[in-house]
Amino acid sequence: MTLNRRTTITAVAAALAVAAAAIYYYTVDPAEGHAPRCMFLTLTGYRCPGCGMQRALHALLHGDIATAWSLNPFLWFALPVAGAYIAVEAMPWRLAGLRRVLIRTSTVAAIGLLVLTWWIARNMAGL
Amino acid sequence: MKYWLFIDGRQQGPFSYDELMTIPFTAETPIWYEGLSGWMPAGQAPATAALFGGMSGNRPAGESTSACNPGTDACGDTATSWTTTDTGSPSHGTSGTAWTGSEPMRRTDGVAPCPPTNLGWAIAATICCCIPLGVAAIFMATRVTSRWQNGDYDGARRASETTEWLIILSIVLGLLWAPVGMMIGGF
Numbered sequence: 001m002t003l004n005r006r007t008t009i010t011a012v013a014a015a016l017a018v019a020a021a022a023i024y025y026y027t028v029d030p031a032e033g034h035a036p037r038c039m040f041l042t043l044t045g046y047r048c049p050g051c052g053m054q055r056a057l058h059a060l061l062h063g064d065i066a067t068a069w070s071l072n073p074f075l076w077f078a079l080p081v082a083g084a085y086i087a088v089e090a091m092p093w094r095l096a097g098l099r100r101v102l103i104r105t106s107t108v109a110a111i112g113l114l115v116l117t118w119w120i121a122r123n124m125a126g127l
Numbered sequence: 128m129k130y131w132l133f134i135d136g137r138q139q140g141p142f143s144y145d146e147l148m149t150i151p152f153t154a155e156t157p158i159w160y161e162g163l164s165g166w167m168p169a170g171q172a173p174a175t176a177a178l179f180g181g182m183s184g185n186r187p188a189g190e191s192t193s194a195c196n197p198g199t200d201a202c203g204d205t206a207t208s209w210t211t212t213d214t215g216s217p218s219h220g221t222s223g224t225a226w227t228g229s230e231p232m233r234r235t236d237g238v239a240p241c242p243p244t245n246l247g248w249a250i251a252a253t254i255c256c257c258i259p260l261g262v263a264a265i266f267m268a269t270r271v272t273s274r275w276q277n278g279d280y281d282g283a284r285r286a287s288e289t290t291e292w293l294i295i296l297s298i299v300l301g302l303l304w305a306p307v308g309m310m311i312g313g314f
Contacts, residue, residue: 036308039258039301050254078250085247097137103241105272111246112265115253119262 007090026061030054049074049119073127074118081111130174133157133166147175241275242287244268248294256301264293 028034040048052071059067069076088099101107121127130147131140134156142150152158154170169175246268253261267290275283 030312033312034309035312036305037312039256039304039308042308042311048253048258053254075254078254082247082250082254085244085250087247089243089245089247102246103244103272103275105269105276108244108246108265108269108272111250112262112269115250115262115265 011090021057022061025054025057029058031058046123047119049078049115049122051122074122078115128160128174130158130160132169133159144174242271242284243291244271245287245290245294249290252294252297252301256297256304258297258300260293260297260300264290264297267293 025035035054038048038051040046041051050072053075056068056071056075059065059071084098085102088095088102128144129141130144131138132142132147132150132152133139134150134152152169154168156169157166158169158172158175159166160172160174163172246265249261249264249268252264267286270286271283271290274280274286
């Protein structure tokens with residue numbers, strides 16, 4: 001029932017990182033600079049699946065959900081899914097039903113395909 | 128203390144000790160409670176071993192550590208070697224489908240735990256670090272589950288470790304890029 005040491009350290013580090021990011025991106029508007037430009041976009045000229053996240057986070061922290069959505073709608077799928085995997089694998093004794101679904105190869109492959117599809121589609125459609 | 132059992136293909140619980148005593152399970156039924164490092168056959172777990180009349184003492188020493196992690200149960204359909212029936216009685220253990228009287232608990236090593244896919248971190252790395260390495264990690268995550276479902280437990284574990292390293296590498300590259308990206312993005 002208790003988290004192992006490594007999971008605890010990871011959880012604390014992740015929580016601190018999220019808190020720091022929340023404070024930073026609340027204060028700063030990435031649309032005006034003050035934030036790292038995407039490596040993939042800089043090197044290739046194409047957007048990565050996460051492009052727009054910094055601006056979206058800024059908008060979200062200021063209650064502007066519409067803007068946050070328009071900057072990167074995929075995040076609203078990807079981040080909860082990522083959270084579900086992290087939770088289920090950090091606490092394997094909980095959420096057994098969810099875990100059973102998530103660790104099917106078909107589920108993992110479908111999520112991977114969705115990431116790739118979004119990546120290609122957003123660059124073709126200019127999203 | 129709360130106890131969990133793996134019966135009929137799924138994890139059941141939590142049970143109090145008194146509730147546990149009302150549930151038919153065998154020496155082979157995987158059990159987990161706080162303090163165990165992973166699922167283990169009830170015949171070997173300290174809290175319940177006594178119920179089975181010291182049968183755990185019959186096991187070769189080398190096999191006695193064949194516990195699997197909590198969550199093994201939830202790994203999918205291949206957990207069939209951890210079987211029992213609801214007609215079994217803890218004190219006899221003769222009705223479990225995996226049970227043979229002459230070979231106590233011979234199949235307890237049947238299923239290894241599904242190692243972490245690390246898919247959550249792989250997605251986070253793909254999105255936050257903006258590099259295709261994260262996609263490689265996502266691909267390797269599919270290898271973890273497919274190998275595990277095919278019974279290649281060692282291969283699944285190796286794939287799991289590979290996803291981990293790809294994710295760590297993604298994060299390191301992302302952090303190294305951050306100051307460069309800041310300059311390009313403009314302070």
